[in-house]
Amino acid sequence: MDRSSWHQPIDAYCERIDPSFWSEPVNALTNGAFILAAIAAGLIWLRAPRRDWLVAVLIVLAFAVGVGSFLFHTVATRWAALADVVPIALFIIVYFFLAMRRYLELPLWAALAVTALFQGLSMMVPGLWLDFARAQFGYDPLNGSAGYLPAAAAMIVVGALVWRCKPAVGRALVGIGGLFVVSLTFRSIDTLVCGALPLGTHFVWHLANGLVLFLLLRVALPRPA
Incomplete structure (x- = not known):
């Protein structure tokens, strides 16, 4: 991939009508939900009975999700897309590892192994789904959400x-998982509703997913004795 391709404009959402910086104002500004989630979790972290540095990493990643997604919905280039997806992927990996260690109480080696297996399988899903969707429907009905x-x-x-x-x-995890499925639905139908709703629905994904990240962090934060 040459350098110029990193600056190639991307038009992936209903709200965007041209390559300009503020062509997706609602999608861009609703990334504030991730920033607020990180700040709120950070304030709780500061008042926690002990310093949990793994959760601190997750809080920083949640903040980075908001910044990266804001860049993608304003600059809208390939490099900005990378800034969008990398913090999300890291948050998922780190939280999964935390869940293996603290919720399932696996030994370190097992938590690392299961996390690596989960990540490997996760990387396979988009390609497998896209091949299936193109063969069955001729397009991706999940709009990149697989x-x-x-x-x-x-x-x-x-x-x-x-x-x-x-x-x-x-x-909490089952409920948050259900909320995440709802937020994914709004992400998936964004391009499908363009004719009836020019604004699209991607911004709802931001708002709901900001809540998802906060709730996940709240579950992981140390509680008073």
């Missing part, structure tokens, strides 16, 4: 596994 399905499944499965031994965590 890569997030493993994260949704992980929340629900881990929540179900710990439901009895850690009921508060289990209920």
Whole structure:
């Protein structure tokens, strides 16, 4: 890929009508939900009974998700797309590892191995889904959302596994997983509703997913004794 391709404009969302910086004002500004989630979680972290540095990393990544997504919905180039997806991918990986260690209480080696396996399988899903969707429908009805399905499944499965031994965590993860599925739905239908709703629905994904990240961080934050 040559250098010029990194600056190639991307038009991927209903709201965008041209390559200008503020062509997606609602999509851009609703990334504030991720920033607010990180700030709110950070304030709780500061008041926590102990310093949890793994959660601190997740809070920084949540903030980076907001910044990266803002760049993508304003600059809208290939390099900005990378700034968008990398913090999200890192957040998912780190939180999955945390869940393996603290919710399922796996030993370090097992948590690392399962996290690596999860990441490997997650990387396969988008390509497998796209091949299937093109063969069956001729287009991607999930609008690029297939890569997030493993994260949704992980929340629900881990929540179900710990439901009895850690009921508060289990209920929270299953509920957050359900909310994440709802937010993914709004991400997926964005281009489908353009004719009826020129603004699209991607901004709802930002708002709902900002809440998802905050709730995940809240579950992970140390509680007072």
